[in-house]
Amino acid sequence: MNDDAEIVSEFLVESHENLDQLDRDLVELEQHPGSRELLSSVFRTIHTIKGTSGFLAFNRLEELTHAGENLLSRLRDGELELTEALTGVLLEMVDAVRALLALIEQSGSDAGHGVDIDPVVARLRTALEDPGEPPLVEERAPASVSKPTADGFETASPVPHEASSTNGADASARLLDLPLEPSRLTPERRGTSVRVDIDLLDSLVQQVGELVLTRNQILQKSDGVEDVELLRAAQRLDLVASELQESVMKTRMQPIGQVWAKMPRIVRDLAHQLGREVDLQMDGHETELDRSLLEALKGPLTHLVRNAMDHGIERPDERVAQGKPAKGVLSLRAFHESGQVVIEISDDGAGIDPARIGDVAVQRGLVSRDQLSRMDAREVIALIFQPGFSTASEVTNVSGRGVGMDVVRTNIERIGGTVDMSSQSGRGTTCRVRIPLTLAIIPALVVEEGGDRYAIPQANLVELVRLEGEELRRSVEVLAGAPVLRLRGHLLPLVSLAEVLGEDRADTEALTVVVVASDDLRFGLCVAQVHDTQEIVVKPIGRQLKGMATYAGATIMGDGRVSLILDVGGIAQTAAVESVVQQAVDTRRASGDETALLVLEVSGGRRAALPLHEVARLEEFSDDIVERTGSVEVVQYRDGILPLVRLAEAIGLPAPERTEDASLSVVVHEDDGRMVGIVIDRVLDVVETELALSEVGRRQGVLGSAVVQDRVTDLVDLDAVVRLAGAAV
Amino acid sequence: MTNATTADVRLTQLCTFWLDGLFFGVDVAQVQEVLRYQEMTTVPRAPRAVRGLINLRGQIVTAVDLRCRLGLPDRSPEQWPMNVIVRGRGEVQSLLVDDIGDVIDTTDYPLEPAPANLPESVREALLGVMSLPDAILLVLDSDRAVDCATTPESVGGTP
Numbered sequence: 001m002n003d004d005a006e007i008v009s010e011f012l013v014e015s016h017e018n019l020d021q022l023d024r025d026l027v028e029l030e031q032h033p034g035s036r037e038l039l040s041s042v043f044r045t046i047h048t049i050k051g052t053s054g055f056l057a058f059n060r061l062e063e064l065t066h067a068g069e070n071l072l073s074r075l076r077d078g079e080l081e082l083t084e085a086l087t088g089v090l091l092e093m094v095d096a097v098r099a100l101l102a103l104i105e106q107s108g109s110d111a112g113h114g115v116d117i118d119p120v121v122a123r124l125r126t127a128l129e130d131p132g133e134p135p136l137v138e139e140r141a142p143a144s145v146s147k148p149t150a151d152g153f154e155t156a157s158p159v160p161h162e163a164s165s166t167n168g169a170d171a172s173a174r175l176l177d178l179p180l181e182p183s184r185l186t187p188e189r190r191g192t193s194v195r196v197d198i199d200l201l202d203s204l205v206q207q208v209g210e211l212v213l214t215r216n217q218i219l220q221k222s223d224g225v226e227d228v229e230l231l232r233a234a235q236r237l238d239l240v241a242s243e244l245q246e247s248v249m250k251t252r253m254q255p256i257g258q259v260w261a262k263m264p265r266i267v268r269d270l271a272h273q274l275g276r277e278v279d280l281q282m283d284g285h286e287t288e289l290d291r292s293l294l295e296a297l298k299g300p301l302t303h304l305v306r307n308a309m310d311h312g313i314e315r316p317d318e319r320v321a322q323g324k325p326a327k328g329v330l331s332l333r334a335f336h337e338s339g340q341v342v343i344e345i346s347d348d349g350a351g352i353d354p355a356r357i358g359d360v361a362v363q364r365g366l367v368s369r370d371q372l373s374r375m376d377a378r379e380v381i382a383l384i385f386q387p388g389f390s391t392a393s394e395v396t397n398v399s400g401r402g403v404g405m406d407v408v409r410t411n412i413e414r415i416g417g418t419v420d421m422s423s424q425s426g427r428g429t430t431c432r433v434r435i436p437l438t439l440a441i442i443p444a445l446v447v448e449e450g451g452d453r454y455a456i457p458q459a460n461l462v463e464l465v466r467l468e469g470e471e472l473r474r475s476v477e478v479l480a481g482a483p484v485l486r487l488r489g490h491l492l493p494l495v496s497l498a499e500v501l502g503e504d505r506a507d508t509e510a511l512t513v514v515v516v517a518s519d520d521l522r523f524g525l526c527v528a529q530v531h532d533t534q535e536i537v538v539k540p541i542g543r544q545l546k547g548m549a550t551y552a553g554a555t556i557m558g559d560g561r562v563s564l565i566l567d568v569g570g571i572a573q574t575a576a577v578e579s580v581v582q583q584a585v586d587t588r589r590a591s592g593d594e595t596a597l598l599v600l601e602v603s604g605g606r607r608a609a610l611p612l613h614e615v616a617r618l619e620e621f622s623d624d625i626v627e628r629t630g631s632v633e634v635v636q637y638r639d640g641i642l643p644l645v646r647l648a649e650a651i652g653l654p655a656p657e658r659t660e661d662a663s664l665s666v667v668v669h670e671d672d673g674r675m676v677g678i679v680i681d682r683v684l685d686v687v688e689t690e691l692a693l694s695e696v697g698r699r700q701g702v703l704g705s706a707v708v709q710d711r712v713t714d715l716v717d718l719d720a721v722v723r724l725a726g727a728a729v
Numbered sequence: 730m731t732n733a734t735t736a737d738v739r740l741t742q743l744c745t746f747w748l749d750g751l752f753f754g755v756d757v758a759q760v761q762e763v764l765r766y767q768e769m770t771t772v773p774r775a776p777r778a779v780r781g782l783i784n785l786r787g788q789i790v791t792a793v794d795l796r797c798r799l800g801l802p803d804r805s806p807e808q809w810p811m812n813v814i815v816r817g818r819g820e821v822q823s824l825l826v827d828d829i830g831d832v833i834d835t836t837d838y839p840l841e842p843a844p845a846n847l848p849e850s851v852r853e854a855l856l857g858v859m860s861l862p863d864a865i866l867l868v869l870d871s872d873r874a875v876d877c878a879t880t881p882e883s884v885g886g887t888p
Contacts, residue, residue: 501774542822
């Protein structure tokens, strides 16, 4: 390898990086056409490439970039306005430059027949001379460089300009060039980076995992030891191991931003092609995942993005007709959740109509009508992932989505991921891709149950709550057999870890609740004991246990014992927490000896209670519809007359001060078709409690008193109150 | 590594062990090592034959109790099982057995089909049997032996 070759190689690496930046700049420039800064940056890049290519005698590259530079300099000086058509020409130029660079990488020279730059140069010049009439980009574009946009879409790997950029094995990815496509570049030409075998990296990661575990063991052993030397050494080991672990993980992990970076260009090209207006929002650039996973994700993600634009986001006129902004929003989000990487692709487009999907599925014989009728909307939408759903083009027209979705799913499942879709017809579609991180080292909370320790990934952790004695009784209730915790005004379903693990729940005087969340679901996991948080290495478990939703994997603790990692989402499923949430909202029925009471406030702060089953409805009446007949207050209610009883007076309490807000809270009690309205101050709560009625406080209208929620509460004698109303009528 | 799942494979060396008085063998090429009893972590709600997880030098290994897997009566509590660590289908697993025998050369003995009157729970995990001069050797298909999804929940009809 001589000096020249080295210079060429450096030039190539540098230019590839610059071109990626250029793509982003140009697309962004289209959004902010006035930006001097962006224009200058674009100009500088092209200028650099031009200068170096002249120096290295790449004449065609020089000619191309020279034409581009001329156009850019006029734009930069404000002599020309950047239009969409001009951006198109410039992007074409970028593609042509890429193609030439790929050619140089292969053959060492830019003279060859594979790449035809003349049409692009011609268009650049036309644009320069006659900016008023922009060149016809759309029609002529595919004729030039290696067809960057027109084809490659209907295939399973729809990566638009991949055709031109992968040849040279993407310079930015030079470190971990996967052996997918043997690059024609010799290692020496890669400059400062080294190619490393993936297997070697894998074993490095594994060994570092071991080192971390050993460090944990040593730290545990050295805790409380007097030997200062040993302590110092242990501390150093801790530090070095942590740093080493971080760096080694970094060698394999790469931010998803690498994939995101290609998206603006893809979206722009597609938007042009499909006649859509799209605002691309991207989040979570820094979310890292394994390089090989990243590589495997590119295809499926691009496909999903294309699908969202083609079938999700409507044409601007359609959108306006539906009262949506003309510009659709396509949002890409990546984040870590429960030791997984989640990627969400959502649009605010037409959504998927389950009925139509169902029809097509039946037509194509994927399911029978009967099967279909038993599926819920989510399951129906999942039909688009069926292989038979995608092949024919007519299906695309009918159903809205589904070109090659089975391919997307297959590719994602191949790397151990899952994909699912949810959609609201007319509102949009969200596609969720989840990829597990089998090699990850994650922070986790260690808890104990039944003498064994379990790890809960920190990502699922919300807070820890400990309840004792009185507080425990007050804040935990059992609704239809399901325990719930009142936590700051919200009801939190409780799941006993012991029960999840198939053991008996021990009755204790104290309760330790680990509040966890998975997706939108929150629940409290009751555990026997909480230890500390620590870094754990997630290790796969054998195939006999893979089917168990409760566990996400296993790890090795500081003392060398194996502990299972809990899968919070899986536990929620197993324990059917979802239904508990529903019940908590709707039903508050008494079970066993407990009575459900409606606790009321009367007479300015005094408490009274009615059995809940005696209450027909709660109503709010405006003061001015109250009429009088004789001495009784009545309101017209449901085509009849509802007599009102002021509860305070009926149970011998002073009448509350009439407030000016002029409305009455009324509990409607129904008995043998007769209704009575009981006027109260307000409803406080519904509680389930074992009634221990005391004679104290017994008087007319009151059966006695009981302690409800730590307060003395009058239990209303409804019969007497009703008689009062009846006697009055 | 020899692929022991095909019947025509040449089994020349077998690692042997005892299980409830029965003499078993498994292809030596699949055996990574043999260990005395190891501490393990139980997996609640796992299939019954999965006795727990072992930390084998940083690798987590599922221990399958062969007695339970094959429908044989449980080992007495004071008898500590041995671990035969086997590799297969990309995973490392441990077979819990009563006692370890020698590695024996079986080049001269043909692999015969398992007698039809062997209990089904044992027979389905075998490649076949070898009639040695002083014993009948049950040749285990270790890949199938570690599969627990198919194991019946009850111990079966064995006394």
